[in-house]
Amino acid sequence: MPRACGVQSSMTEVVNAVSVDRARREFLKTCMGLAAVAGLSGCAPLLAKSRLAKLLVAEPSPDEYRPVLKALLETVLPFGHPQFPLSREAMFARFDALFSLEQEARLAPMRRGLMLFDETSLFPEALGAVRDEERRALQAYPANDPEMVERQLDQKNAQDKKLLDFFLKKQGIGAVRFTEMKPADRKEYLWLWSQSGFGLKRQFYRTAKAVIMVSAYSQPELWKSIGYQGPFPDRG
Amino acid sequence: MRRVECDILIIGSGAAGGVLAATLAEATGKRIVLVEKGGHFGKEFFTQREWDANALYAGSGARATSDGSIPVRGGECVGGGTTVNIALCFDPVRDVWEGWKKDFGVKGFSFQPGTDDYGVKDLNMADCLAQVRGRINVHTPPDDQVNGNNRVLETGCRAMGFSSKHFELNMRECRQCGFCAQGCAYDSKQGTAVTFIPDALAKGVTLVHHCDIERLEWNKTQGGMVVKGAVGTVRATTPGSRPNAMPPGPIQFAGKLVILCCGAVESPSLLMRSGHPDPFGTLGRGLILHPSLPIVGVLDHEIGNYRGISGTIYSDHFHRSHGFYLECLFSHPVYGSVLLPGFGGEHFELLLKYRSLAGFGAMLIDEVDPENRVVWDAAKGKASIRYRLTEGDKRRMRFAAKTGVETMFAGGAREVLLPSEERLGPLPYPRFRSREEAVHCSELLFTPHQTTVTSAHCQATVKMGEDPGRSMVNSRGESHFMRNLMVCDSSVFPTSCGANPMLSILTMARYQGRRVAAELARYGL
Structure with missing residues (x-):
């Protein structure tokens, strides 16, 4: 094809950079809500004091949050499936290329969000920022009076506690961390987040799934295995 | 600051802006400037890769309701929605327009062919519809x-x-590749970017793209507020876009008549941040999304x-x-x-x-609920879209x-x-x-972030009607509160237009364009 391939590919990069930035921002927003640490103090009695203190004050290092990210990717994508064409390494590299967590200071909340997701025992806790976001949503419509709103928030926390208790009992495990769980338990724990009473936690599930799917299904290797031929030959 | 003078300033080059520019250029010979926030991309840019196509959409494809739960898709490029939609055409739904006349006092918009609304020969919806249908080649494929x-x-x-x-x-001669929503790589889809806008450019209209309009400018006179133009910034041209008529930098547009065609999210936002009066608190309210x-x-x-x-x-x-x-x-x-x-x-x-x-x-x-609305969020510098079913x-x-x-x-x-x-x-x-x-x-509860409903047809945030207590613009699309300012896009629909809106918007734009051309003196032109 007599086309300006060089121009085309650099253009694609520019456009990619713009839209990935958007997806990242959306994910960042949900993590930021989770990680607004002010709401953490005075809760999470299940969590060892030293670990809680660390979550509150310390900036997690790559050694700490990368395993969480890795476990999340391994849960969302079926690397063990015989027809899944991408290796873990290739997929991590692709994800890093699109959503490089390391480099930017402003992605700090995302890193911390992952650490909070890792702590099973925090799931049912009344995290301030999560409740604030939900309160805003409930208050947006004048029909809800403040007392009713607070009651609804408490119900949602109770609902999340029930979800977690049921999960732990069913899987026969204690409140271990996501990264320490067996693959089957990880799947159930991630699913829990889609069932939460709080919008921000469901959004964490949704956006985490979305950014991982985007980085996977924008790759021609995956197109091939699902029988998608992509652009017309004259645009390939 | 660069200053651009014109007679008619049209902001937004989507379904409405393109048609208005072409119609006014062909009928008046006035100096017309058409401004677009997004880039000017042609078929050579469209790669048929869905991830690339985000460049054509509002918010790089990530625009959503304020809680992030409902995507609100919209074209943000020359041609707007008509560049990225899948070419679905519904004639304006007559019952809906007749309902607006009854319920909101909307005048004109006769559906009877041959009617002369405002005393203008053949100014009616039927004739305007026939004209736009012909230009964009509306037909039923075999x-x-x-x-x-x-x-x-x-x-x-x-x-x-x-x-x-x-x-x-x-x-026109569709190749059936399946990539309508990524921008047509063959110019087969007859959006405004390949029909009305080239017509407008051929008639001397100036197109300024990559241009963020910060606010409208207006004078306070004894007779009330009168719009006089807009200020904004031209951004650097995105690689792959066609060249721009203006270099990057701050820009001021002066126009005698200003027409907003930015769609139902951006038109109310621009009015809000420009300090446009809203004495009855109706601006931005009653948003329709077609979930x-x-x-x-x-x-x-x-x-x-x-x-x-x-x-x-x-x-x-x-x-x-x-x-x-x-x-x-x-x-x-x-x-x-x-x-x-x-x-x-x-x-x-x-x-x-x-x-x-x-x-x-x-x-x-969807039905109108005043709580569903667009709000300009000054702190974030963007529109906040509040909506729930x-x-x-x-x-x-x-x-x-x-x-x-x-x-x-x-x-x-x-x-x-x-x-x-x-x-x-x-x-x-x-x-x-x-x-x-x-x-x-x-x-089903349609719980946000649990069930995905999507949307692509925002409407009804700057409603049209003859009662200033319930509407922002009159039947001519003119602001009740600021002279020489018109709004002409899906935001003026008082309720949902009853179907996929493209053809309703194009027809209305044709109608208003022909009306303005016949009533230039009304705007001091």
């Missing part, structure tokens, strides 16, 4: 261009006893789905009785993988059946979901899914194994 996915909906409707129809589309629920079927054989014309079949069987349409469309893998419920092996197994999947949407004509709309959406699931089974699906992780009775999420299970749709 039946052999209906792909497998569309046949599923057609078969399903027939089996259920629902009427099904062929869409009219604005295309749509995707319905996915799994067949036991491969069909043509992502290739071919995306939408050729629809059903308006429930339009009158329940206010929704079933409309065919299909997703490429990135969007599809995000929409399909779940993750892991089970999710991948569905993707492995990609070529055996069928899809259509149930699109709701009313209880009445949820009820209708549940029925639409059940009907859609049943229709998908009747069309040959072995399983049907909704883009949702809501538990429905015995189902851990909406994955229906039999038609009987569709009954569980009655338990």
Whole structure:
């Protein structure tokens, strides 16, 4: 094809950079809500004091949050499936290329969000920022009076506690961390987040799934295995 | 600051702006400037890769309601929505317009051909519609261009006893690649960027793209407020865009008549941040989104789905009785993988059946709720879109979901899914194994971030009517509160226009363009 391939590919990069930035921002927003640490103090009695203190004050290092990210990717994508064409390494590299967590200071909340997701025992806790976001949503419509709103928030926390208790009992495990769980338990724990009473936690599930799917299904290797031929030959 | 003087300043180059620019240029010989926020991309830019196409959409494809739960898709490039839509054409719904005349005192817009509204020869909706239909080549494609996915909906409707129809589309010699929504790489889709806008440019209209309009400028006179132009910034041109008429930097436009055509999110936002009066608190309120629920079927054989014309079949069987349409469309893998419920092996197994999947949407004509609105968020520097389904709309959406699931089974699906992780009775999420299970749709709550409804047709935030207490602009599209300022886009519809809005917007823009051309003195032109 007599086309300006060089121009085309650099253009694609520019456009990619713009839209990935958007997806990242959306994910960042949900993590930021989770990680607004002010709401953490005075809760999470299940969590060892030293670990809680660390979550509150310390900036997690790559050694700490990368395993969480890795476990999340391994849960969302079926690397063990015989027809899944991408290796873990290739997929991590692709994800890093699109959503490089390391480099930017402003992605700090995302890193911390992952650490909070890792702590099973925090799931049912009344995290301030999560409740604030939900309160805003409930208050947006004048029909809800403040007392009713607070009651609804408490119900949602109770609902999340029930979800977690049921999960732990069913899987026969204690409140271990996501990264320490067996693959089957990880799947159930991630699913829990889609069932939460709080919008921000469901959004964490949704956006985490979305950014991982985007980085996977924008790759021609995956197109091939699902029988998608992509652009017309004259645009390939 | 660079200063550009003109007679008529049109802000927004989508369905409305392009038609207005061409119509006014052809009829008046006035100096016209057409401003666009996005880039000016041509067929050479369209790569048929869905991830690249985000450059053509508002918010780089990430625009959503303020809680992030409902995507609000919209074109943000020269041609606007007509560059990225899938070419579905519905004539303006006459009953709806007659209703606006009755309920909102809207005048003019006669549907009788040959009528002379405002005393202007042949100024009426019928004639304007015929003119735009001709220019964008609205026609029904032959039946052999209906792909497998569309046949599923057609078969399903027939089996259920629902009427099904062929869409009219604005295309010319379609190659049936299936990438309408990524921008047509062959100039087959006849959006305004390849029809009315080239017409306008040929008549001397100046097009300034990559231009953020910060606010309108106006004078306070004894006779009230009078608009005098707008200020903004021209950004550097994105690689791949056509060259710009103006260099990057701050810019001031002076115009005697200013027409906003920015769509139902950006037009009210611009008015709000410009300090446009809103004495009755109606600006931005009553937002219509046409929320749509995707319905996915799994067949036991491969069909043509992502290739071919995306939408050729629809059903308006429930339009009158329940206010929704079933409309065919299909997703490429990135969007599809995000929409399909779940993750892991089970999710991948569905993707492995990609070529055996069928899809259509149930699109709701939503009701006006003043709490659903667009608000300018000055701190964030962007519009905040606040929307949730009313209880009445949820009820209708549940029925639409059940009907859609049943229709998908009747069309040959072995399983049907909704883009949702809501538990429905015995189902851990909406994955229906039999038609009987569709009954569980009655338990859908449409919980945000759990069930995905999508939207692409924002309307009704700068309502038109003759009562300034209930509307922002009059039937001419003129602001009740600021002289020489018009709004002409989907935001002036008082309620939903009753169908996919492109042709309603184009027709109205043609109508207003011809009216302005005949009433220039009204604006000191």
